[in-house]
Amino acid sequence: MASHFTLRAVLVGLGIGVLLCFSNMYFGLQTGWISMMSLQSSLLGYAIFKPFQPMLRTKFTPVENVVLQTVAVATGTMPLAAGFVGVLPALELLTEDDHPGGAIVLSFRQMVLWSLGVAFFGVFFAVPLRKQTIIREQLRFPSGTATAQMIQLLHEGDEPATTVRRRRSPSQEDDEAEEEEEGTPLLEDAEDQQKDHTWHLKLKALLFSFSLSSTYTLLTYFFPVINKLPIFNWLCFNLVDFQAWDWYFAPSLSYIGQGIIMGLPTTLSMLAGCIVGWGILSPMAYYTGWAPGPVDDWKTGSKGWILWVSLGVMISESVLSLVLVTVTSLAKLYRRSASFDEANQDEAEKDVPKHMQVPNWVTIVGLIGSTLLCVALVHVVFGPILPTGLALVAVGVAMVLSVLAVRALGETDLNPVSGIGKISQVAFAGLIPGGIAANLIAGGIAEAGAQQAGDLMQDLKTGHLLGAAPKAQFYGQMIGSLVSAVVASCAYLLYRTVYTIPGPEFPVPTAQVWLDMSRLVNGQPLPPHVSSFVLGFAILFAAIVLVQHFESHRPWTRYLPQGMAFAIGMYNPPSFTLARVLGGILVYVWNGICNDSIRAAWLKDSPYRVLVGPVLIIIVASGFVLGEGAFALVNMIMQACHVPHF
Template sequence: MCFSNMYFGLQTGWISMMSLQSSLLGFALFKPFQSILQVKFSPVENVVLQTVAVATATMPLAAGFVGIIPALALLNKSDHPEGAIVLSFQQLVLWSLGVAFFGVFFAVPLRKQTIIREKLRFPSGTATAQMISLLHQQPDPTMTSTSSSTTIMTLRQRHKKHLQLNNDNDDDQQPLLSLTSDPSVHSSSSSSSYGSQGDLPNHLDSTNFEEAWHLKLKALLISFSMSSLYTLLSYFFPIITNLPIFNWLCFNLVDFRAWDWYFAPSLSYVGQGIIMGLPTTLSMLLGCIVGWGILSPMAYYSGWATGPVDDWKTGSKGWILWVSLGVMISESIISLAIVTIRTITRSIARSSLDTKATTETSTVQQEDDIETVFQEGEEEDDEYEDAPADQQVSKWTTIIGLIVSTLLCIYLVRHVFGPDILPVSLTLLAVVVAMFLSVLAVRALGETDLNPVSGIGKISQVIFAGILPGSIAANLIAGGIAEAGAQQAGDLMQDLKTGHLLHASPKAQFYGQLIGSLFSVFTASGAYLLYRNVYTIPGPEFPVPTAQVWLDMSRLVNGQPLPPHVSEFVIGFAIVFGIFVIIQETSTMHQRSIGWQRYIPQGMAFSIGMYNPPSFTLARVIGGLMTYYWYQYCEKHDDDDDDDTWWLDPRYRYKVGKVLIIIIGSGFVLGEGTFALVNMIMHACHVPHL
């Protein structure tokens, strides 16, 4: 998975957290050996496995291998007196060790507030918990959690109810039991005790489960094989990676390929689109059309970007990159500002409510009998259900680990880059900035499922441009430190949400994250070195667009001028998408009906569609459409069935359901990511091809 993310990150700048894929593969690997394992491979073990896998898989982004490392290699004499900074394998390992751990310690104190008290959604972590429960034939943990939580009324809620319904205590308690009596909700002993496995749903038996798992495994193997075959064929027949279908459609009357409009039928990007979903891929498509279909020709024919289209410096590709950068910065800053304001507002409201509840406690206690008061005390303790103390990371471990990892970062950054580029004091400041920005990133991730690591890095770049003006190399390094902290903290928080829903030990996940990060330091460094030695980076196969984004941002904040007439478009698009973010966030905050607001494009996806060539975006849109239509098909009533799916075994719909399309998407992504290594070996060995 680390190699897969390195491959896709160097191509498009996009990587996957791989939590769903690692959960699925982990179960597939251990299921055949369940009968001979001394300890059963339960959901708890699956959670810890995917925590280690995620830490390993995301290191290409966390350590900057798809961003700042190639950006440092693109520096010229005007950017840095010594020119490009190309790190050796040893330096890559030391740099990765320096940024791999402090973000993990950032996340530990945030868990109690965001997951336990506020119960933020963390959608990807929740989806992973549902996937693991489905694989292990367990009840949906979100349903179990809901059922459990609705039977417990907090002291504050009961005080409020008591004031509203003075003499109606029986009616006040009745709704609390309504969900537990609902036969559609499967209660489980796991809702009250960490580490227990819960009861199996009544409607599932071992025969149906084995049949459903066989269908899932078959779908995974078929999709993996198809993607692997395409990847191998793409080496021997490179033409299939760049099909000029738009030229064919217009009978070559317009040379669309000259404007980078061609189609790459890569199943891995179809798989990414499946996982992203239709709304995100449509936003990417809009960015692609606006950037590559409108702004690119406009910039060229207006004389603003007269170089070759795919040239980063003088071509329209580099010109529209600035527009996408403006959208990313606007969305990141405004989203983080809204999250900050919302956090402060909620803290003030919660403090006021706690004060009010405290003043009303004596009145309630006088009117309730002793037994009721005792129960309320127990309910208040149970309001924030958490793991036992021996399964939590101690405060001393967190404090000592944070100090040690910070000192390690300072020492290794100085050792790798020398004392002149980024002084010790500024390296420490970069870690502190990373810590504060990580808090905002985690909150944004918990509420929106978007970890704005790119925006976090750019905010850090702006800060350090004011502190250390003119030093582009230092600016990149400081931004990389901030991005690493936000990425590591976000990864662990998503995993901790999964573990909380499935009652896994937070301490085990914490150490699993450290183990995965340590292992990936060497894996990711070796993978990057292999790609750099075999291919030209940046080059035709791996354009590394994220590195150019980092470098352009660093040059901008350090005073270098923008290309002609691009500033007007940057400001215009930034304002428009800033308004979009405000509309989306405020409507969510007030829980209003979505309506037309669902059609507002997502800024980050829009910008990715703008700086990635159209071929990557078009394949992703196909994946998004596949997800949409499969969900529609699964939701159809039996009497609506027709013969348009005669080619599909109906068991996939009834036995596997909506999760099938995610399994297929995962197989597509893993297939190309894995066999890209085979292609790299053949390329290094100069195996002949067309």
């Protein structure tokens, strides 16, 4: 346990997590996009410890890296878990018609208390699910598995060696032992030199991409025009004013990096949503008089009109996907219980020793305590807006929906927190008719539980593959959540003080989605003529989900659009989507080059291609995202100090 849970891993994880928290707050307020950044956390953690490895009394090990990235992820994802990029800005947008007294603006103290209230119960929800989903069923949790592979790759050649768990026959183990015996010191020295050279290439790529993105971010402050290039106006010689419809290009390296992380299929789905929403539906709504206001107006403009269509797509895909995952999981559990015997028990992967697991009494006491803490702090912050009994019901609903979210995450790598929040809003509309503010708070509680549970389950999958102690990860998650309750509140307060939220720099589209959904389920009418489009697109994407589920073995199903990505492309302006698509193309081309499916003579013998390979593009993407996320804070300080710019 002591070798897994070390003070140095926790402190470095917190440092990285604070950076990720500010970065996620920045991107979340802009587009609603939040990333776990577990791969990036493990990479940064290793980069920090690598130069000091020869001087350390005990080496920085893979299991320490697991704890480090667990702490970092818990700290970095609080902007979404506590609703700083959705629920809290939505409460600030309330009008007198929505809620007596209008907008609800929390003070710093209230934000910290709210964050503490929703920060822990999702963690305790996840602990009992570990044995069933990870040990018995061995669900994939693709991001957690990828992080384990990244950590193994980073620490390859370090002592003590750790490998990702996999079944091997006795003959394979004998062959590996013979290969180890045949090794010579000369060969080992050569291998060590090559590994050091490979690491230096990775570090060089990370520093270069981080510096490039940081420089661009600083330049956007002094020369804002470079962040809005009207390339479509140039292409048509200004015969059509595309920029008036938000069609321009922002060459943001961070959003290119996001596109690299998302991959080409996801970004192409976003592009499809962007074209349909901003290229077809938006002009149509304006010229027919259905949305006569300014394009960027959430209430009367086409931006707000197409948001309803994207909301229909999100709800349709989220609800149906959760139903399918639930039915499939129950069927698997039934078959498993019907056929379970001693042979199957012997084949199951063994768990870590009991002393490395979270004790049952800690889970039970923690679940009760965190539930009571949530109910109490919600009452302190919001008073009678959400009655105590209904706050307790909200935690119960969050627990049920979190179980579904964890299973969906394990099967598909998608944590449907947005859909879960919407389901909770529908449920509470019947319990608190007309209570729009209470509806938002209850939905925020459900989203927090699903987010925290999902994050920990991905991390526990990583730890299981590398032999880390679940107890160490559990404590790391708790520490990260505790610290981030304060850090995230500080970050949001800074952005709210310096910038107008929502405003040109930070439109906070997710807040508008939350508010519109709350108004809808509480009886407020839809904008003119949008209902038929909402219904039509909801049916279309429900059909796509069914086809993807039942015809997944057919290759052509991979070309069908992803509903959530399509919806994001609709409610995000085209500039963000176009940059992400560029990133998706880059990762596709680079992977093709590395796999020799796309020939590039000038990169054929490149050390980056040969030695670093496909992981290089992830490293570059990490530098792009972290560079803008970090230096956005510098821009904010300059904005607060009124540093002159053009």
